[in-house]
Amino acid sequence: MPRFSRMSQQPPWAEVAHLYIWPESTSLQNAIDNGKFETVYTMPGIKSDDMLVDKMAVAVSQITGKHVQRPNVATNVDGLKQLIAQGHLRMAYNLTTTLLTGYGQGLGRAGHPSRNSFETFEIWSCRFQLMMALKLHQGLVAELSAFENLDAPDTYFQYYPELAQQGYTGSMLPFQMRLIHAEAPRFTPNPVASVTLCCALAEKVRQIINQLKADAAPEAHVRLWEQRLETVLLTKARAWFTMKEYHQCIAVYTELLPLVSDERKVKILQHLQRVAVVIGDAKLVEHYSREITIQNSGSANFYLHKGIKAAFYGNYGKAVENLQAAQKGSGGLTNPVVANNEAICQLYHDKVEEAQSHLLSFPVTATEPILINISTIATLAASSKDDSKRKFFAKSCDKMSDLFDPQASKVLC
Amino acid sequence: MASNLVETAAAAREQLLTLKVMRMSRPAFHEPVTMAVDPADPFASGIEKAVNAISGSDSMEFPVGECLMAPQALDNIYLGETFTFQIVVMNDSPQSCTEVSVKADLQTVKRTITLQSRLNDVTAELAPGKFLSQVATHEIKETGQHILICSVSYKTPDNEKMYFRKFFKFPVNPPIDVRTKFYNAEDNLNNDVYLEAQIRNLCPSAIVLEKVTLDAVEAYICREIRPPASTDEVGNVYLPAKSVRQYLFCLTPNTSDNSLVHYRGLTTIGKLDMCWRSSMGEKGRLQTSALSRVTPGHGELRLTIEQIPGMVPVLQPFVISCKLYNCSERPLDLVLSLDGSLQPDIVFCSTSGQHLGQVAPSKTVQFSLNAFATAAGLKSISGLRITDTFFRRTNEHDEVAQIFVH
Numbered sequence: 146m147p148r149f150s151r152m153s154q155q156p157p158w159a160e161v162a163h164l165y166i167w168p169e170s171t172s173l174q175n176a177i178d179n180g181k182f183e184t185v186y187t188m189p190g191i192k193s194d195d196m197l198v199d200k201m202a203v204a205v206s207q208i209t210g211k212h213v214q215r216p217n218v219a220t221n222v223d224g225l226k227q228l229i230a231q232g233h234l235r236m237a238y239n240l241t242t243t244l245l246t247g248y249g250q251g252l253g254r255a256g257h258p259s260r261n262s263f264e265t266f267e268i269w270s271c272r273f274q275l276m277m278a279l280k281l282h283q284g285l286v287a288e289l290s291a292f293e294n295l296d297a298p299d300t301y302f303q304y305y306p307e308l309a310q311q312g313y314t315g316s317m318l319p320f321q322m323r324l325i326h327a328e329a330p331r332f333t334p335n336p337v338a339s340v341t342l343c344c345a346l347a348e349k350v351r352q353i354i355n356q357l358k359a360d361a362a363p364e365a366h367v368r369l370w371e372q373r374l375e376t377v378l379l380t381k382a383r384a385w386f387t388m389k390e391y392h393q394c395i396a397v398y399t400e401l402l403p404l405v406s407d408e409r410k411v412k413i414l415q416h417l418q419r420v421a422v423v424i425g426d427a428k429l430v431e432h433y434s435r436e437i438t439i440q441n442s443g444s445a446n447f448y449l450h451k452g453i454k455a456a457f458y459g460n461y462g463k464a465v466e467n468l469q470a471a472q473k474g475s476g477g478l479t480n481p482v483v484a485n486n487e488a489i490c491q492l493y494h495d496k497v498e499e500a501q502s503h504l505l506s507f508p509v510t511a512t513e514p515i516l517i518n519i520s521t522i523a524t525l526a527a528s529s530k531d532d533s534k535r536k537f538f539a540k541s542c543d544k545m546s547d548l549f550d551p552q553a554s555k556v557l558c
Numbered sequence: 559m560a561s562n563l564v565e566t567a568a569a570a571r572e573q574l575l576t577l578k579v580m581r582m583s584r585p586a587f588h589e590p591v592t593m594a595v596d597p598a599d600p601f602a603s604g605i606e607k608a609v610n611a612i613s614g615s616d617s618m619e620f621p622v623g624e625c626l627m628a629p630q631a632l633d634n635i636y637l638g639e640t641f642t643f644q645i646v647v648m649n650d651s652p653q654s655c656t657e658v659s660v661k662a663d664l665q666t667v668k669r670t671i672t673l674q675s676r677l678n679d680v681t682a683e684l685a686p687g688k689f690l691s692q693v694a695t696h697e698i699k700e701t702g703q704h705i706l707i708c709s710v711s712y713k714t715p716d717n718e719k720m721y722f723r724k725f726f727k728f729p730v731n732p733p734i735d736v737r738t739k740f741y742n743a744e745d746n747l748n749n750d751v752y753l754e755a756q757i758r759n760l761c762p763s764a765i766v767l768e769k770v771t772l773d774a775v776e777a778y779i780c781r782e783i784r785p786p787a788s789t790d791e792v793g794n795v796y797l798p799a800k801s802v803r804q805y806l807f808c809l810t811p812n813t814s815d816n817s818l819v820h821y822r823g824l825t826t827i828g829k830l831d832m833c834w835r836s837s838m839g840e841k842g843r844l845q846t847s848a849l850s851r852v853t854p855g856h857g858e859l860r861l862t863i864e865q866i867p868g869m870v871p872v873l874q875p876f877v878i879s880c881k882l883y884n885c886s887e888r889p890l891d892l893v894l895s896l897d898g899s900l901q902p903d904i905v906f907c908s909t910s911g912q913h914l915g916q917v918a919p920s921k922t923v924q925f926s927l928n929a930f931a932t933a934a935g936l937k938s939i940s941g942l943r944i945t946d947t948f949f950r951r952t953n954e955h956d957e958v959a960q961i962f963v964h
Contacts, residue, residue: 229608327594376595376596376619412620419622419623425837425838426766428793458839489585489627498689512614518627526691
């Protein structure tokens with residue numbers, strides 16, 4: 146079978162066809178009916194070719210004098226995957242800039258025809274995901290606009306006669322791109338459009354699931370699309386949350402609960418408890434705390450939610466006890482959430498020194514919340530000669546990827 | 559002259575200790591970067607793993623993180639909330655200090671309050687690089703400018719007494735606006751009065767009303783009128799910013815004395831007690847001042863209907879039992895007359911002009927009327943005229959009750 150991508154490893158089409166199922170759009174059907182396959186509809190182009198600075202490398206050099214080694218990877222999609230696997234998302238983003246420019250879809254090329262392919266769509270999808278992770282929201286919305294509603298004829302395999310003849314069918318656009326497209330309005334002045342897009346996307350996914358079941362497709366294929374539906378609904382819940390429509394947000398999570406795996410159910414209930422805390426509703430906090438207790442007995446982080454409930458009531462002594470119990474059950478001293486929360490509850494429980502030393506003694510690579518909290522507490526209770534913050538950072542900074550933002554983590558102040 | 563110079567020199571000399579204060583508003587949750595994750599995407603899971611390493615979370619799908627964050631920005635504080643703050647006195651010098659003592663006062667528009675603190679202990683010693691800290695709290699009971707004044711006194715190794723003060727200003731605003739309105743439902747059948755309370759959220763974000771009760775005085779029995787509870791409503795009352803919630807209470811005088819002599823004029827009904835929470839569980843509580851109303855006057859005489867059938871067939875006679883209360887402070891000599899012209903469909907059978915007798919102050923007299931209806935429908939009883947012969951004054955009582963005629 147001819148390759149439909151330049152990727153080094155090519156799985157057989159039969160194994161992956163179900164990933165690309167997508168109903169044909171009217172414009173595609175018209176193009177097929179008219180036999181016209183020359184028009185280029187999708188004309189993307191990057192809107193900024195600024196390379197992101199490796200802020201972590203600069204901070205490490207400033208604070209420790211050390212020079213950070215970043216990996217050397219091939220200038221292709223495999224290189225992208227390697228960078229992502231190591232957590233160097235800024236380098237990965239810069240690589241997408243280079244790759245897309247190489248494909249003629251660089252700066253200034255938006256609105257001009259260029260050669261779209263399965264590979265270029267994959268790189269665009271990767272770039273959009275990286276922009277989400279790096280909070281480059283304005284650029285994301287601008288670059289997404291070239292893809293319109295993700296159903297232009299030239300985004301389907303059927304539009305390319307040499308591919309269609311070989312039996313390739315469906316959308317060449319990764320489903321992940323549809324998820325990001327539905328979420329993107331969250332970063333515009335019209336976030337409610339995200340809810341509308343999620344509803345429409347969910348409806349299409351449901352139709353696909355029904356079709357797969359009707360066609361007696363393998364269980365694994367149906368399950369994947371059910372998981373995709375879950376992630377669409379989680380996106381809808383996030384959109385409501387952004388708009389502070391907390392009760393709408395809760396309604397979507399509640400709709401999801403009976404559909405998901407037990408493991409995910411626990412995570413959703415734990416999140417619902419935190420949403421109830423954000424709202425400030427004690428009855429809801431109690432309700433979800435009870436649900437978590439029922440659902441979660443004996444699992445890791447079991448006491449974490451009890452600690453959060455105690456903190457909600459301002460009962461920090463009890464919160465510390467619960468978090469110490471959580472520590473025993475969930476990765477010991479290396480669980481960053483438990484360590485962080487225990488320290489903060491100690492701070493509120495009138496034990497500043499314990500809070501500080503608990504954070505500074507975190508034995509593995511620090512997370513952003515831990516770094517920020519160390520800095521906040523230091524503004525209160527560290528002498529001017531105290532360099533424990535610097536030492537703590539220096540201890541694990543070479544294990545931190547380029548995704549860490551030293552400014553956001555307050556490492557430099 | 560000499561002592562002035564010494565004081566100036568002491569002031570000019572640098573302090574060995576520093577004081578920091580942190581307002582301990584509730585810790586907020588960290589909000590991590592989020593993104594949907596398609597399990598079949600070649601990049602999404604790797605990106606999620608990288609982002610999770612930063613946030614400490616195990617999923618990119620949830621907007622509310624699991625980590626609590628120490629306060630970084632100054633939040634508003636409202637009347638009815640508890641002001642919680644952490645004082646830290648740090649010895650940032652190479653010398654030990656003794657007799658370290660910290661006093662915290664809160665100055666409001668009306669007064670100055672000394673706050674409880676164990677840092678008042680005058681025997682505390684602080685080695686170089688060490689600090690003393692304490693969390694202190696105070697319930698905010700006034701609006702307007704508040705000033706936290708922290709005074710630190712200590713001795714240097716040379717036994718020199720040192721002293722400095724730091725001021726922290728913050729405004730306090732009301733979180734809610736409460737408006738009340740009384741509705742008098744007193745008529746000839748009952749003595750109830752209704753209180754409507756409107757609570758408006760003045761905060762920039764939502765609050766959750768946990769409890770709104772009317773603490774009525776002993777003279778009244780209070781009952782809240784609530785809409786029927788929906789089965790799928792689990793939470794408390796959610797009140798978004800600038801929104802209003804209304805509450806309705808029914809107050810019934812706690813007495814069988816229907817003359818209500820003790821309820822006349824300006825009477826105190828009670829206080830509204832409101833408890834709420836804002837984001838992250840920050841609690842607040844306020845009470846209104848005593849709410850009062852002026853009871854409507856009954857004049858000298860109050861007529862109540864003790865008994866009347868609800869329904870009666872056309873042309874069938876029925877009995878109306880009445881009671882008259884002398885609400886005045888002098889005896890009345892009463893004559894009952896009936897004006898049948900006001901309600902053509904009701905015919906009185908009793909004699910008009912009946913002498914009811916003398917009634918002492920705060921006493922009652924009972925009488926019955928017989929009547930029948932000539933047409934179907936909901937009919938009012940009107941036309942009762944009670945004349946006091948001593949002062950030749952007539953009280954008119956119309957629409958005193960209703961009856962359904964079928």
